[in-house]
Amino acid sequence: MKPLRLVFYTIFLIVLGGRFSLPPTLADDATIIVGGEGGAWHDLQAALDAAPEGALVEVHGGTYTGHIEISKPLTLRGVNWPVIDGLNQGSIISISAPDVTISGFVIRNSGSSLDEENAGIESEAPRTVIENNRFENILFGVYLREAHNSVIRANTFVGKEVDLPRRGDAIRVWSSHNTTIEGNRVSRGRDVVLWYSEHLLVRENIVEDGRYGLHFMYCDDADVSRNILRHNSVGAFLMYSRRLHLHHNRIESNRGPSGYGVGLKDMDDAIIEENIFADNRIGAFLDNSPREVDSTMRFAHNVFAYNDIGVAMLPSVKRNEFYANSFIENVQQVAIEGGSGGDLSGNTWQGNYWSDYAGFDANNDGIGDVPYRAQRLFENLTERKPETRILLYSPVMQAVEFAARVAPLVQPQPKFEDTQPRMQPSFPQGIPALPPPSPIPMLLLGVSLLSIAGGIMLVAMPRRKQTHLHIAQVGV
Structure with a gap:
């Protein structure tokens, strides 16, 4: 009777082993392969949990989902840029x-x-x-x-x-x-x-x-x-x-x-x-x-x-x-x-x-x-009144600096x-070499000059029309 039970028990283990694959056994100095053609593991977290301390866990391509936890010393190396999402x-x-x-x-x-x-x-x-x-x-x-x-x-x-x-x-x-x-x-x-x-x-x-x-x-x-x-x-x-x-x-x-x-x-x-x-x-x-x-x-x-x-x-x-x-x-x-x-x-x-x-x-x-x-005068003004920085690159700035040079009485004390x-x-x-200067200052200067020119034209044009109209009326 006992030999018959042993035969049935052996058949049961074979069937069970066919239906459920057991995880690979690991040596202390193991290199564990996850994914790829030769990989024995396909669950990254399971491979990390099973790895001994100091192991190399090498992941070959593929996409794996987080959250991944690493609770022992080891090396986790990706080959062909595997993704952890x-x-x-x-x-x-x-x-x-x-x-x-x-x-x-x-x-x-x-x-x-x-x-x-x-x-x-x-x-x-x-x-x-x-x-x-x-x-x-x-x-x-x-x-x-x-x-x-x-x-x-x-x-x-x-x-x-x-x-x-x-x-x-x-x-x-x-x-x-x-x-x-x-x-x-x-x-x-x-x-x-x-x-x-x-x-x-x-x-x-x-x-x-x-x-x-x-x-x-x-x-x-x-x-x-x-x-x-x-x-x-x-x-x-x-x-x-x-x-x-x-x-x-x-x-x-x-x-x-x-x-x-x-x-x-x-x-x-x-x-x-x-x-x-x-x-x-x-x-x-x-x-x-x-x-x-x-x-x-x-x-x-x-x-x-x-x-x-x-x-x-x-x-x-x-x-x-x-x-x-x-x-x-x-x-x-x-x-x-x-x-x-x-x-x-x-x-x-x-x-x-x-x-x-x-x-x-x-x-x-x-x-x-x-x-x-x-000791530039305009710098002194902007330090005391920061709102005057809006006049940077304008003719006003140049006029202030020119006045300070020709009339030293208005020069400020040197900062250093x-x-x-x-x-x-x-x-x-x-x-590496210096980058070129920012174009912003020159753009601001150009916009300022164009604005001034446009303002002059807008002011001058109506006056010219009124002058022609006055001459025509006098001629009549």
């Missing part, structure tokens, strides 16, 4: 384990809730590496929280097609020290936000068509280099941080309501050198920077070109050193913001190039023989003096 609900991938790497995926269609901070990838674990992925139609792109020693590299981010206030941050790094952000391209996001994180390395990124290209708060000892920040409302806003090094960046065409190439608020001991600030509303704006009484700020070998204002400072700002910068064809080279006038003599200006310098160099040593003084002005500009090495 969040179906416009929530976050797409969440990481809760250290030492996770994700590369080679298209990650698209996160949810749209700013309150829930829906993201393409969110991580709360150290040593997360996110590289060579494409983020499409996402609210937040990558969100790191206390994910120290992480890397965000060579990704592209394209945000949702919504108005700017409804967008999320393409990259947000919160309390994640020693994080590297490099080689990414960001468009149509809100900001790249870096908060409460020390020793950040931010380099070779392109950030465009957003609000703040970079937004720093409480990030000490950061190194920011070789980025391109363009067509944002503000190129970079740097706040409440110490010892930041901003160098070899190209910051251009940021013309939103603020329109700063770089804004600095309550910054201490920052070094800003060998950058190009071009075609912004204001190249650099300084508010209470430096903040501490024993701190200084250094601007050296930068180019401020074709901006409406090269550098703008509040009148209380002191202890900034401007050395060997080139101020090229800004409408206003340096401005005092705040409407209260004053001067900037509490800062050091030495050895800079000024395109409006009218001095001479008799001994040909490359240094002007008379100081450069910032550069005792060693350079005769030739210098340019940072390794940065």
Whole structure:
């Protein structure tokens, strides 16, 4: 009887095995293939759950739906750009384990809730590496929280097609020290936000068509280099941080309501050198920077070109050193913001190039023989009465400046003096050439002249008709 039961039990297991396939067994050093012709797995989440720590999970093409959770150290690698689709609900991938790497995926269609901070990838674990992925139609792109020693590299981010206030941050790094952000391209996001994180390395990124290209708060000892920040409302806003090094960046065409190439608020001991600030509303704006009484700020070998204002400072700002910068064809080279006038003599200006310098160099040593003084009358008027900026590029501006030159009694006191002005500009090495100046000033000038000419013609034409009519009546 027992042999017969054994036969029936064996037949039952064979039938059961034919109807239900068991998951593959895994070795400790497994490489798990998902999808494709040779893939043993077709459920991405199931493969991740079954993978041992340290495994390589390789996904070959196809489309998979989020939400995906990764709770152990492993590498998730895409081949032939597999898609992970969040179906416009929530976050797409969440990481809760250290030492996770994700590369080679298209990650698209996160949810749209700013309150829930829906993201393409969110991580709360150290040593997360996110590289060579494409983020499409996402609210937040990558969100790191206390994910120290992480890397965000060579990704592209394209945000949702919504108005700017409804967008999320393409990259947000919160309390994640020693994080590297490099080689990414960001468009149509809100900001790249870096908060409460020390020793950040931010380099070779392109950030465009957003609000703040970079937004720093409480990030000490950061190194920011070789980025391109363009067509944002503000190129970079740097706040409440110490010892930041901003160098070899190209910051251009940021013309939103603020329109700063770089804004600095309550910054201490920052070094800003060998950058190009071009075609912004204001190249650099300084508010209470430096903040501490024993701190200084250094601007050296930068180019401020074709901006409406090269550098703008509040009148209380002191202890900034401007050395060997080139101020090229800004409408206003340096401005005092705040409407209260004053001067900037509490800062050091030495050895800079000024395109409006009218001095001479008799001994040909490359240094002007008379100081450069910032004392244009129309600039003084616009600083005290900002509403007069509407007269920029108009004949009124030229008349005011001409009057100041021929009648020195009406010249204002200089805002500052550069005792060693350079005769030739210098340019940072390794940065692409300057863009051409914005056509907006010349367009405004052309429109103004056409308006004046049109007004004269409108006034003159009726008078000519009346004159002919009067002559005809007299002839009768």
